[in-house]
Amino acid sequence: MDKIYIDASRVFKALGDPRRAMIVDMLSCGELCACKILEKFDISQSTLSHHMKLLCECGLVVGRNEGKRTYYSHSAEGIAKTKQFFCDITSDKENCICRRNKF
Amino acid sequence: MDKIYIDASRVFKALGDPRRAMIVDMLSCGELCACKILEKFDISQSTLSHHMKLLCECGLVVGRNEGKRTYYSHSAEGIAKTKQFFCDITSDKENCICRRNKF
């Protein structure tokens, strides 16, 4: 299995949870600290921390520490890469010019 | 939890498996019958059938029966919807004009 599929799948897996997809949407309005995000969900603090970790590890979100708070925001690079990958695997390739595989 | 996140997350969850992401990529060269897809993976036939079912159920892929074979191909509508959703939740919204939520 090509590493490129595994890396991209990690991002999609992260977005595969409705709460995490909603968190990414929330961050489109700008960075938010964890406590603000937590207010919007009926989950424990440790659960949110786990979700944020996954979003950061897949490269879609970045965290920034300021004092005792952590602010999260979109990672423009991670988002661009994911968008590109999605377009790559979903756009029709004439004459079967598959860049990743030869089928 | 808004239904729109749940529906979109189902697609991302489907793409969250590297094999399924690879299958979607394979289909960008045009429709393929299940047996051709199966050749490319070291998995059982029933496992592939399960993967294809998930890809179809989330709306990203469509199946077509012809004789004893089943041909799978991209669903242009499902792909367009998913792309739109991804753009919605990842594009910066000035002045916090969040369409889905008010944060």
Next chain:
DNA sequence: ACCTCACATTGAACTTTTTCGATAGGTTAA
């Protein structure tokens, strides 16, 4: 120094997903 606050980590229970072998259903070929 001590306490509180914000967040991360750990460990365990629970749920979901993945996978395969076995089997069923429908199609084509002999």
Next chain:
DNA sequence: TTAACCTATCGAAAAAGTTCAATGTGAGGT
């Protein structure tokens, strides 16, 4: 009508993901 072929479904086992309470960590405030 058999038999072979292709795919879907079922049931069970294994793997992975989710969640929370408890605890750890590190920054500020008293």
